[in-house]
Amino acid sequence: MDSQNYSQAIDTLNKMAYHYYVLDSPIASDAEYDALYHKLKAYEDAHPDSILPSSPTQRVGDVPLSEFSKNSHLKRMWSLDDVFGSAELEEWLNRIYKTHPHATFTCSPKFDGASLNLLYEGGLLQSATTRGNGIEGELVTQNARTIFSIPLQIPYTEQIEIRGEVLIAKDDFESLNAQRLVDNLPLFANPRNAAAGSLRQLDSKITAKRPLRFMPWGVGAIHTQIQSFYEILKSLESFGFASMPFLWHCKNKSEILDAYHTLLDARESYPLMLDGMVVMIDEIPLQEQLGWTIKSPRFACAYKFPAVEKTSIIKDIVFQVGRTGVITPVAELEPVEIEGAMITRATLHNFSEIAKKDIRIGDTVIIIRSGDVIPKIISSIHALRDGSQVRIQPPTLCPECAQELLVEEILIKCQNLSCPARVKESLVHFASKKALNIDGLGEKIVYELFDKGLVRGILDLYKLKEEDLLNLEGWKQKRAQNLLNSIKNTYGIELWRLINAFGIEHIGEGASKKLAKNFGTRVFSVSEKEILSIDGFGEEMARSLCEFNHTNAELIATMLHIITPTIPQQHSVMDSPLMGKNVVITGTLSAPREHFVEILEGLGARVSSSVSSKTDYLLCGENAGSKLAKAQNLGVQILSEGDLQNYLKT
Template sequence: MIEDFESYQKNTDLLKKMAYHYYVLDDPIATDEQYDILYHQLKDYEEKNPNQIISTSPTQRVGNKLLEGFEKYKHIQRMWSLDDVFDATKLEEWVNRIYKNYPQANFTCSPKFDGASLNLYYDDGILQSAATRGDGIQGELVTQNAKTIQSIPLEIPYKKPIEIRGEVVITREDFEKINKERLNNNENIFANPRNAAAGSLRQLDPKITAKRKLKFVPWGMGKNEFETGSFYELLNTILNYGFYRTPFITLCKNEAEIQALYEDLIKKRQDYSIMLDGMVIMVDSLQSQKQMGFTIKSPRFACAYKFPAIEKTSKILAIKPQVGRSGVITPVAELEPVEIEGAMISRATLHNYSEIQRKDIKINDTVIIIRSGDVIPKIIKPIIELRDGKQIDINKPTHCPECGSEVLVEEIFIRCQNLSCKARVKESIVYFASRKALNIEGLGQKIVDQLFEKKIISNILDLYHIGVEDLICLEGWQEKKAKNLIESIKGTKNIQLWRLLNSLGIEHIGEGASKKLAISFGRKIFEIPAEEISKIDGLGNEMANSIVDFGIVNKELIKKLFEIIDPIEPEKSISHISAFTNKTIVLTGTLSKPREEISALLESLGAKMTSSVSKKTDLLIYGENAGSKLEKANTLMVESINETELIEMLKKEEVQY
């Protein structure tokens, strides 16, 4: 029995130590019976003394309260995606780009786990929040579930604010046990360990998460106050805070050592208990990382060296033409189901009919298919030696499989040009409602198909006229489900402008470009000429022309959507007239801060940031290794300043750099 707080505190520390040795180190220092007895003694004391409960006690890991849903959470520092390299040649190119400016660079290499990314935020040493990756900027808050994962310490000795990032994974053995249990309970099984980890992390009942043997494996940091030093040493320091130790993490001095480690991991890949899909390579110097910064999508100082795709053979049973929202008709192969890395594959893309002819693929062919990580399975080639005379040629369609209209046959692509084609409209609506667009919950492919079939909708605008009475008469619908969908549709009103732009599915325009367009032009984007749009950093002529063309063809649709949704333009918080107000500015060269950060700062002072130097450029700001842009600025007699001069100008504006 535990009778006083001092004894309770001492035994809490002992139980933490027992749990750490059992769950993290796989080196138990107590029997299960001893652990359980002490656990219940602590629990009894806490029930009698609720005001004395230590928040990091192991008894507090299993939440007793069911969650109603997950709140959105904005990461303090963005969770970036990594650029991929797939072979030794691309690795050499990537390393040489680093050596060009950092010839003495070393690299921290660690395995890339196939799991669910999680961002932990600690302040004053206490776990404050845990959030899923989401879109990299905003995720879902899953703190109560994360606390049930024993390899996530509730308290660390580092007291300053820090985001620790890693992968939530599940071992192959535990994955099989979960699926066996789900089969016995007549529940759907998980496709692979990654899906099992992600699904377990997002349970509304934390007790279910606690039953799944999830592990959190750290791989990096977000918000932190470390400016210099070695990433390798820092990560190892963090691992000593009580986390599960990241296996195979290695400091490599050159490309040869990176390649040797990569090949060693490939050999261990199949037998290792946790699924691996590649290796992360990161410049080791924290100072160099900061100087290199980020592109619009990814860090310049890191990449993912992906493992070779798993190859299997299957048989093509049929070809189904699929019409996308842009009208392109893509041939999709129906296959004899085959298991690859825990997922049953029964369909694979063939991209276009020209590729079918080039590879000489026929129906009833035995083919080699690959799947790598999240990449859609694709067919590599037919095994011609196994043909038995039953093969059937695959012919290009002359008419749209959905609406029957004659198709346009281009050099590579075949398109349905009918803007009212049901398949095109349906795909547009599915994309419109998708997570990175307007995020209309409950409006997936099957629901869109059903609403079309029952003639409740025929275009995007019809979504905003659906009533509860239209839905409750449909199969599988009840009043609550109908109200939830309608509320989700209503919830798109006054959404951020970039989301609406992204939801339109404009060719070549994704999330990043949509945000830049919203900031630069606001709701007038479709009134802006292509030459002005192409000046925006990261946007070229092809993207600019796409926006202009889309605006002309869909003028009425855009007008009505803007009226219904009334999107919110990003605020341009210009605090005062500055030396940068209304100046067209270009950044070039290697700077001490990420370009996105500098651009945002200058835009807040009224600047207009572009990517190319022209006669209209007012100022060029350059860092180390500035190239052709600086030369062009000098030729055009455009004013140019270095980073030190920029900092001095900002000081005069009383703005911190």
């Protein structure tokens, strides 16, 4: 084989693989593929400096990793808001039509797998990153290269992020579990878990043995003049990706519902797991105008399938106390399998629901579970009662601390801030990955430390000594020292983590980051008015934060003194020429949109998603579209990145 034959062999093998793995229509036998593959491999062994990146040999698993590196997405991967039923869909559509009455929609399947973001530059696959928190995820490039339906090279040389779902087909899942049973290995709960677990193997040779598929569903960063999301998705097929099934361009609610019911009818027979349909505004400029909330885009939603229903019998009711004191009734059930998971418990939400549905201990009940949603009971089957059923009585005393409970309209709450259950759950949250990330301080350890009297609150964590831990059963010096070092590592941690760790109602990770960026440590003394000036913050969030600050002033001051968190670079907001100004962002900038939103809000500006007569400035990058034209017509001042940098220096 010479160099010319080598290139031809690569093209032939890739074509064979494409027909086999993507089109499911083989054009060669396994023996023919293997024979050509071994000839190509022999050439590469003799000419290692001539190996092309598109060669199928580059799909073989690499050296095992010790851990995954983190990698940032060029453009954020958002989660979608869910809608259930045609009434909720109509409500969502009406919000769109209120400002954009001529909008059309791209409808596509919502696959139930593990999301993956592929970055191509110069036509070559550069990286593959899991969704993670939407801003950054785990770098799993070695593993992604082993998946034959992910092209190593595409006929598009501009930088592009292609997003999709890593999946295992239902039949492949059954075969995989059957083999694991023979090998005496733990079984996967369902195809989604199997796909996610396979993608996150530190040894990519294991990933290579799993029957993974990649199904594209969108793009992130992209340089294109195409203004239709539907056309962008269709173009991915020409790059060598699997053709997306059930893809529609819908002009109204009626067409969307027709598409949904077509997909729903195919749910059981389709070889891949589906859990709904994505509905997205097709026009890219309209997407940009509508923008995003803190958590999700305003221009798309997930129209979910009805949850899978099963029946079981309620054996007993237990009352769980959350960190905010809310008492949640939980039913203990006769075990029942739903979508590959064995369900033994289901939430009953609150006592108003129990009374309305007349649910009793001993009832045969209908349970639903959709994807990762906690199983819940939707009704009891009264016709099957035999008289032995017992009514569920709401507790009057806290099941943990025996204090009298506060009965509100719907909720029953324990008001005792020292309630063991509240304290333990608060500590678990405080140490969690998206809070202070104290390695080695999971739920089990928190409960042990609390039950032994070593920790009664957040501050006690910083008083722990090695001898305290060594007195516990099973604790050795290394384990004790590791935990103490993890606690010590919280010194100087980012401010947003401390805000999130406090577990303030309605203030999650995204809100904590925005608050830290905008106010620094002044976040613990800001007014409701100041909070409401931040894009995406509502009255409930502002009220909740202010109430927490007032009630816990002493605890906050002590924690700030102990941890001295890292504070984002603050600018002189009051002196900023952008203070209180309305700014819209458009075009391609040198960093993700979120980066510039944080800078602008740090300068006191309010960032909006659409240009109007109230817009003061338009921050404009390359390839700006309709927003620039509208801003110029309205006389809005245009800012470049350079202009923004000058504001930062003032």
